[in-house]
Amino acid sequence: MPPPDLNKTRTRTLPNSTQNGLFASVPLSPQTPILRLSQPLLALLQNSALETHCSNCLLPAPLLLPCRLCEAAHFCEGCKEGHIVSRRRGMAGRHDAECATFMRVTQERGEGERLPTPVRGAAHVLARFGEEGVRDRVRGMVGWRDKQLGGGKGVELQAKAVVHYSGMEMSRGRLEDALELLCVMNVNSFRITDAGGDEIGIGFDPLLGMANHSCAPNASLEFDGRCAVLTALKHIEEGEEVTISYIDTTQPRAARQAFLQEHYYFTCTCPACTTPSTPSIAVEPGS
Numbered sequence: 001m002p003p004p005d006l007n008k009t010r011t012r013t014l015p016n017s018t019q020n021g022l023f024a025s026v027p028l029s030p031q032t033p034i035l036r037l038s039q040p041l042l043a044l045l046q047n048s049a050l051e052t053h054c055s056n057c058l059l060p061a062p063l064l065l066p067c068r069l070c071e072a073a074h075f076c077e078g079c080k081e082g083h084i085v086s087r088r089r090g091m092a093g094r095h096d097a098e099c100a101t102f103m104r105v106t107q108e109r110g111e112g113e114r115l116p117t118p119v120r121g122a123a124h125v126l127a128r129f130g131e132e133g134v135r136d137r138v139r140g141m142v143g144w145r146d147k148q149l150g151g152g153k154g155v156e157l158q159a160k161a162v163v164h165y166s167g168m169e170m171s172r173g174r175l176e177d178a179l180e181l182l183c184v185m186n187v188n189s190f191r192i193t194d195a196g197g198d199e200i201g202i203g204f205d206p207l208l209g210m211a212n213h214s215c216a217p218n219a220s221l222e223f224d225g226r227c228a229v230l231t232a233l234k235h236i237e238e239g240e241e242v243t244i245s246y247i248d249t250t251q252p253r254a255a256r257q258a259f260l261q262e263h264y265y266f267t268c269t270c271p272a273c274t275t276p277s278t279p280s281i282a283v284e285p286g287s
């Protein structure tokens with residue numbers, strides 16, 4: 001049984017901004033969990049991990065059984081019952097929607113062909129737009145659509161792939177939803193890494209997506225299987241903003257700034273980016 005969900009944050013609008021952030025609702029000491037979501041809206045294995053990790057619990061296992069229909073997703077002993085057998089019983093399993101998508105891709109593109117992971121992720125979330133509140137929450141998120149459209153990122157083509165391979169009718173409204181969703185997911189998704197630190201998938205959730213970036217963050221977001229856990233790295237005062245890092249903070253400032261601008265469309269003004277850098281020490285040859 002996973003530990004229960006918890007949330008020691010509040011979402012608030014940032015001062016002098018239209019954007020939001022996550023703020024501590026209680027004082028938090030280092031290493032304490034701040035937010036735990038056992039069922040984020042999306043926790044999906046990337047293509048390269050489909051045969052090494054279980055598509056349900058996202059954990060690695062020495063023996064994984066392929067779904068007998070799509071043969072793309074694999075399940076560990078503990079999860080196979082609910083996800084392979086349940087389809088025969090007509091129970092809605094988490095894999096059901098993607099199973100059909102995998103099969104459509106194989107039929108049209110050939111054996112072993114996969115959609116790019118972000119397209120698969122968007123198809124998953126689009127399939128949940130019918131659930132209460134999901135579409136409105138996602139469509140209310142920051143997506144930098146104007147910058148992404150025509151920006152060489154191929155979101156227009158990806159939107160068509162999302163709708164087509166999901167087996168949905170290609171209506172203007174659907175395409176519009178898919179396009180907006182892809183833009184939102186591009187700036188609000190998180191990498192899922194396994195216990196060894198290897199990247200194995202993507203996670204996305206409207207609440208987690210409220211966390212802003214800092215190159216000197218006070219919290220970190222990790223996934224334990226499919227459970228998302230935000231943990232304090234430092235003492236955080238009640239009412240203080242909770243920040244995470246979207247990037248590798250060991251990179252030099254210029255590289256961090258360029259990456260954040262290219263992928264998240266902002267200029268970072270965190271203390272690590274605005275504090276004058278320590279002047280380099282001249283070392284005399286031979287000293």
Ligand SMILES: C[S@@+](CC[C@H](N)C(=O)[O-])C[C@H]1O[C@@H](n2cnc3c(N)ncnc32)[C@H](O)[C@@H]1O
Nearest residue numbers: 019020142187188209210211212213264265266
């Ligand atoms: C994952 S969302 C974070 C939540 C977002 N502020 C909101 O209101 O939904 C990522 C977006 O937030 C903004 N953002 C995140 N960290 C920022 C920072 N340190 N400075 C300025 N904007 C930031 C950028 O617009 C970025 O594309």
